[in-house]
Amino acid sequence: MKKICFLAIFSIFLLSCKNDKKSTTNFTTGTKEITLEEIWDGTFSPERMNALNSMNGDFYSLLNTDKKTKSTTVDKYSYETLEKVATIVNSTDLKEIDRFSSYEFNNDETKxxxxxxxxxxxxxxxxxxxxxxxxxxxxxxxxxxxIQEPTFSPDSKKVAYTKNNDLFIKNLVNGKVTRVTSDGKVNSIINGTTDWVYEEEFAFVRAFRWNKNSNYIAFLRFDETNVHEFSMDITGNSLYPSQQVFKYPKAGEKNAKVSLHLFNINTNSTKKLSVGEYEYIPRIQWTNDANTLCVTTLNRHQNDLSLYFVNAQNGTSKVILNEKDDAYVDIQDNLTFLEDNSFIWTSEKDGYNHIYHYDANGNLKNQVTKGDWEVTNYYGFNNENNQVYYQSVENGSINRGVYSIGLDGKNKKILSNEVGQNTASFSKNMHYFINTHSTSEIPPIYSLYNGEGEMLKVIKDNANLKEQLSEYKMSPKEFSTINVNGNDLNMWMIKPANFDENKKYPMLMFQYSGPGSQQVANRWNGSNDYWHNMLAQQGMIVVCVDGRGTGLKGRDFKKVTQKELGKYEVEDQIAAAKQLAERNYIDKNNIGIWGWSYGGFMSTNCILKGNDIFTTAIAVAPVTSWRFYDTVYTERYMQTPQENESGYDDNSPINYADKLKGNYLLVHGSGDDNVHVQNTMRMVNALVEANKQFDLFVYPDRTHGIYKGKNTRLHLFTKMTNYIQENLNVNKDKPTEIKG
Incomplete structure (x- = not known):
C-alpha cells in the first residue's frame, strides 16, 4: 500500500529493478493538504491492470469496455509482446446481448x-x-x-448451472435441458451452490464439479431446514420496509446438513456418496483420474481434516491424507494433482506454512519448501522443468517475494524484487508472469517477466500518480518492531511532516488483529492509509501494531489466541500503547484506537479494558459477542459457547460496559448480513444499563462495508475525522510543547 522522486529518477528505478532488487526511492513532501473528498473520489487511485485470463499457449485475454460506446469486448494478447492480436467477441456484433460483464472460455477456447x-x-x-x-x-x-455458476463440461458439449437451488445441465448439441435435482427450496434445500456460511467462511459458491471425461458431476446438497433464520428490516424507499430473511447458523447452533452426491450423465442417475464422519465438506475436486474424486472433510472443531479419494464407479472411499492440529487446520486452494496423480499440498504441520509433495497413495515424497517463514501463495507447477512457483515472506514478514523451486526442493530462485509486495499472475504454461510490485513508497508497477525471473517489460508504472503525490504534504510509514509481552511485534508509524521531537502529539492506533491477518505490510497505500496520513498532517501520530494472533510469523504466533479471541490481542494493543506513551513526543493523555469488524471488536475492548491509557475509540461494524457470529469462523477459533463459555464471555465487551471512561463512537450498517447490527444494539443496551454516555451512528440498509449510496464512505470518514479532532485535542499548528 507511498513518495517523491523526480520522474526521470523513477524511470531509472524501473530500468534497474531487474538487476538491483534492493533499489529504493527517497520520500519527500509537498505542500497541498489531502482532503477526504480526494480520498473517496478516486484522486489517489493507481492505474491497475484489468484481471487477465491466461489462455492456451503464450496468450491471455482481457475484458475491455469502450468508454464512449459502452460496448464490451474480449481481446486476445500476446505475453511475449503484450500487444493485442485479436478481438474474440464484440458486444456491438451481438443482437442478443447489449453488453456483457463476464466471460469464461471452454477448454479448447472455441466457445x-x-x-x-x-x-x-x-x-x-x-x-x-x-x-x-x-x-x-x-x-x-x-x-x-x-442462473448461477454456469460451467462448461470439459468436452464443451454441455453447460451445468444452478437455478432456484436446483442443478441443471444444458446439452449444447441438441438443446436438451436435464434437471439433475428437483427438491431445491429457498431457506430449505440448496443443490450445487453453497449456503451463506460456506460462501462467507469457506470462500466458494459453486458446489459442483465435472470430471475430466464429462460423464460425472459431483455436487453438494445443503439441507438448511433446521438452521435458524435471521431477518433484517430493509428500509428502502417504500412506505413499508421489507425483510431480508436467510439461514444463518450462529456459534453453537445447528449447521446445514451437507451431503455429497454424484450424477451419472450416461445413466441419468444420482447416488449419494459416503465419506465417513464429518461436519463440513469445504472442498470437492476431481483428480487426474476421471473416476477418482477428492473430497475434503472437517470435523466441527475444524482441527481434524481428511482428504478422501472416492471411486465414482462403485462409490467406495478411502482416506488418502489426514491432518490434525490442537487448534485448527486451515482450508486452502493449493491442492494440485500432477500427471501421475501425485499431488501438491500446503500445510503448516512443521510450524510454518510450506509446500509438500505426496504420491498418488498419499505417502509423503518430499517437503518442497522449508524454513522459519511462510508460503503465502502457491502459483502452480511446470511439468516441463519440474518447477514449483510460489510466493512467500522469506525476506521478512512484511514483504512478499515470488520464487521458483524444484519439486525436489532444490535450486530455489527469487524471481521478483526482494522487498515490498510482489504478486504474480502466471500464464497457463508457466512460461511468463505479470508481476505487481509495490512498497509503502512505490505505487504498483506491473511488469512482464519470463519464468526464469527475467524482467522483459514494464507495463504500467503509475509514474503519473507518483508525480501527482509530490505536490502533497505526506509522511512515510516508518517500519520497526516493538517488543511487547515478550514478542517482537511488527509496527509502522506515521508522523507529521513537520514532526518536532521536542513537542507532544496525540496518537491514534489502527488495527484489525483477526487470526492470521496482517496490517503492517510494506505495500502501497489503500484509502485508510491516505486518511491516516491526512490525520498525521493535522498534528497526530498514527500507529499500527500487529499483535499476537496475526499472521505470517508461524503457527504458534498465530494460534496462541485459540479459545481466547480478544484476550492476548487486546493485551498487546494496551501494552503497546503504554510503551509508546513513554516516548517523549507522545501525549499520553490523548491516545485513541479505531478498527472495523474484528478491529471494532478490538477497539471496543481496548477502551474498556485499557481505560487507563485509551481516551477515545471508534468501532465500525464490530462484533461485540462471538455468540452472535457464525459457526464456521467462530468455532474454528473458539469451539462452541457450550464448550467454552468463559472464552466467549470473558472477552466480550458487552460484559465490560461499566468500564467506559473515554469517548466512544459506535457505527454500524443496519443491513449488515455478516456482522449483524444486533451486535451494536446489544452493546448499546449494556452501555445504557451502565449509564455510560457514548456516540452512535447507524447507516440504514448498508452492509458490512458501509459503502453503497452516494457519499456514504465520505460521510462516514468525515464523521470519524470530526470525532477524532474533537476528542484527541488535535491541533495541526500547535502541538503541545514538552516542558522541562
Whole structure:
C-alpha cells in the first residue's frame, strides 16, 4: 500500500529493478493538504491492470469496455509482446446481448460463456443471464436467466448451472435441458451452490464439479431446514420496509446438513456418496483420474481434516491424507494433482506454512519448501522443468517475494524484487508472469517477466500518480518492531511532516488483529492509509501494531489466541500503547484506537479494558459477542459457547460496559448480513444499563462495508475525522510543547 522522486529518477528505478532488487526511492513532501473528498473520489487511485485470463499457449485475454460506446469486448494478447492480436467477441456484433460483464472460455477456447444482468445474492455470489458464444460460427445460445455458476463440461458439449437451488445441465448439441435435482427450496434445500456460511467462511459458491471425461458431476446438497433464520428490516424507499430473511447458523447452533452426491450423465442417475464422519465438506475436486474424486472433510472443531479419494464407479472411499492440529487446520486452494496423480499440498504441520509433495497413495515424497517463514501463495507447477512457483515472506514478514523451486526442493530462485509486495499472475504454461510490485513508497508497477525471473517489460508504472503525490504534504510509514509481552511485534508509524521531537502529539492506533491477518505490510497505500496520513498532517501520530494472533510469523504466533479471541490481542494493543506513551513526543493523555469488524471488536475492548491509557475509540461494524457470529469462523477459533463459555464471555465487551471512561463512537450498517447490527444494539443496551454516555451512528440498509449510496464512505470518514479532532485535542499548528 507511498513518495517523491523526480520522474526521470523513477524511470531509472524501473530500468534497474531487474538487476538491483534492493533499489529504493527517497520520500519527500509537498505542500497541498489531502482532503477526504480526494480520498473517496478516486484522486489517489493507481492505474491497475484489468484481471487477465491466461489462455492456451503464450496468450491471455482481457475484458475491455469502450468508454464512449459502452460496448464490451474480449481481446486476445500476446505475453511475449503484450500487444493485442485479436478481438474474440464484440458486444456491438451481438443482437442478443447489449453488453456483457463476464466471460469464461471452454477448454479448447472455441466457445465463451457471456454473462449479463447480474443480481447480488450474498457478498460473493450473484445470479445473471448467460449465453454461449461460438467463436467460429458466431452463434449465440441462451443458457438461462437468473442462473448461477454456469460451467462448461470439459468436452464443451454441455453447460451445468444452478437455478432456484436446483442443478441443471444444458446439452449444447441438441438443446436438451436435464434437471439433475428437483427438491431445491429457498431457506430449505440448496443443490450445487453453497449456503451463506460456506460462501462467507469457506470462500466458494459453486458446489459442483465435472470430471475430466464429462460423464460425472459431483455436487453438494445443503439441507438448511433446521438452521435458524435471521431477518433484517430493509428500509428502502417504500412506505413499508421489507425483510431480508436467510439461514444463518450462529456459534453453537445447528449447521446445514451437507451431503455429497454424484450424477451419472450416461445413466441419468444420482447416488449419494459416503465419506465417513464429518461436519463440513469445504472442498470437492476431481483428480487426474476421471473416476477418482477428492473430497475434503472437517470435523466441527475444524482441527481434524481428511482428504478422501472416492471411486465414482462403485462409490467406495478411502482416506488418502489426514491432518490434525490442537487448534485448527486451515482450508486452502493449493491442492494440485500432477500427471501421475501425485499431488501438491500446503500445510503448516512443521510450524510454518510450506509446500509438500505426496504420491498418488498419499505417502509423503518430499517437503518442497522449508524454513522459519511462510508460503503465502502457491502459483502452480511446470511439468516441463519440474518447477514449483510460489510466493512467500522469506525476506521478512512484511514483504512478499515470488520464487521458483524444484519439486525436489532444490535450486530455489527469487524471481521478483526482494522487498515490498510482489504478486504474480502466471500464464497457463508457466512460461511468463505479470508481476505487481509495490512498497509503502512505490505505487504498483506491473511488469512482464519470463519464468526464469527475467524482467522483459514494464507495463504500467503509475509514474503519473507518483508525480501527482509530490505536490502533497505526506509522511512515510516508518517500519520497526516493538517488543511487547515478550514478542517482537511488527509496527509502522506515521508522523507529521513537520514532526518536532521536542513537542507532544496525540496518537491514534489502527488495527484489525483477526487470526492470521496482517496490517503492517510494506505495500502501497489503500484509502485508510491516505486518511491516516491526512490525520498525521493535522498534528497526530498514527500507529499500527500487529499483535499476537496475526499472521505470517508461524503457527504458534498465530494460534496462541485459540479459545481466547480478544484476550492476548487486546493485551498487546494496551501494552503497546503504554510503551509508546513513554516516548517523549507522545501525549499520553490523548491516545485513541479505531478498527472495523474484528478491529471494532478490538477497539471496543481496548477502551474498556485499557481505560487507563485509551481516551477515545471508534468501532465500525464490530462484533461485540462471538455468540452472535457464525459457526464456521467462530468455532474454528473458539469451539462452541457450550464448550467454552468463559472464552466467549470473558472477552466480550458487552460484559465490560461499566468500564467506559473515554469517548466512544459506535457505527454500524443496519443491513449488515455478516456482522449483524444486533451486535451494536446489544452493546448499546449494556452501555445504557451502565449509564455510560457514548456516540452512535447507524447507516440504514448498508452492509458490512458501509459503502453503497452516494457519499456514504465520505460521510462516514468525515464523521470519524470530526470525532477524532474533537476528542484527541488535535491541533495541526500547535502541538503541545514538552516542558522541562
Amino acid at each position: 465463451l460463456l457471456l454473462g449479463t444482468d447480474f443480481k447480488k445474492v450474498y457478498r460473493h455470489s450473484s445470479k445473471g443471464k448467460f449465453f454461449v458464444y461460438d467463436i467460429t460460427s458466431k452463434q449465440v445460445t441462451l443458457i438461462g436467466e437468473d
